[in-house]
Amino acid sequence: ETGVTQSPTHLIKTRGQQVTLRCSSQSGHNTVSWYQQALGQGPQFIFQYYREEENGRGNFPPRFSGLQFPNYSSELNVNALELDDSALYLCASSPSVRVAGELFFGEGSRLTVL
Amino acid sequence: AQKITQTQPGMFVQEKEAVTLDCTYDTSDPSYGLFWYKQPSSGEMIFLIYQGSYDQQNATEGRYSLNFQKARKSANLVISASQLGDSAMYFCAMSRPKQGGKLIFGQGTELSVKP
Numbered sequence A: 001e002t003g004v005t006q007s008p009t010h011l012i013k014t015r016g017q018q019v020t021l022r023c024s025s026q027s028g029h030n031t032v033s034w035y036q037q038a039l040g041q042g043p044q045f046i047f048q049y050y051r052e053e054e055n056g057r058g059n060f061p062p063r064f065s066g067l068q069f070p071n072y073s074s075e076l077n078v079n080a081l082e083l084d085d086s087a088l089y090l091c092a093s094s095p096s097v098r099v100a101g102e103l104f105f106g107e108g109s110r111l112t113v114l
Numbered sequence B: 001a002q003k004i005t006q007t008q009p010g011m012f013v014q015e016k017e018a019v020t021l022d023c024t025y026d027t028s029d030p031s032y033g034l035f036w037y038k039q040p041s042s043g044e045m046i047f048l049i050y051q052g053s054y055d056q057q058n059a060t061e062g063r064y065s066l067n068f069q070k071a072r073k074s075a076n077l078v079i080s081a082s083q084l085g086d087s088a089m090y091f092c093a094m095s096r097p098k099q100g101g102k103l104i105f106g107q108g109t110e111l112s113v114k115p
Helices: none
Strands: A005-007 A010-013 A019-024 A031-037 A044-050 A053-057 A064-068 A074-078 A087-094 A109-113 B003-005 B010-014 B019-021 B024-026 B033-039 B046-052 B064-069 B074-079 B088-095 B103-105 B109-114
Touching (some): A019 A109, B033 B064, B033 B074, B046 B064
Parallel strands (some): A010 A109, B010 B109
Antiparallel strands (some): A019 A074, A044 A053, A064 A074, B033 B046, B088 B103
């Protein structure tokens, strides 16, 4: 069983640039959620994708957008990067969108914005 | 609005001893789920234990147990027989009904296990 994988693991961008982060969900999981974890904080929910549709969004501006593909992998895109976007971005997959249960997290993509 | 509070930024425990990590929550939903995750320095969040709001008994998973006190809105994690590998950040989280994958996390507690 393949776990959740994220790429890239580390990246550095400058303010105003755009970034795309990628996530491959665990086999058989059709739901992917993205979280932002600033240094010293708990993760914050960005949005969730279920069967290629956005299924809920946290308190993040529209410059945070995403996609889910037919194989349930997902992308997180952030436009017009700001210094405060520096964080660990975590992807998590789950087998069901409706039942609260264990989330399977990747190791994250650590973004630094200079 | 839902909220999770972890009041212990850091904790120390001697190897082989038990430790309790505190978590209180606030919600108006009668149905909810409570989770504990471990985050080592690698960054990956590792699921430890889950408690549903209607579960009658406290959840246990190996050395982990969840001390669920619904009236007090607390969901403390108890780790028995601490090991050096338990040193990590620990996060308490809550989900809303029928919203799998959308968790609200606390600020975390950094646990250090001393040899």
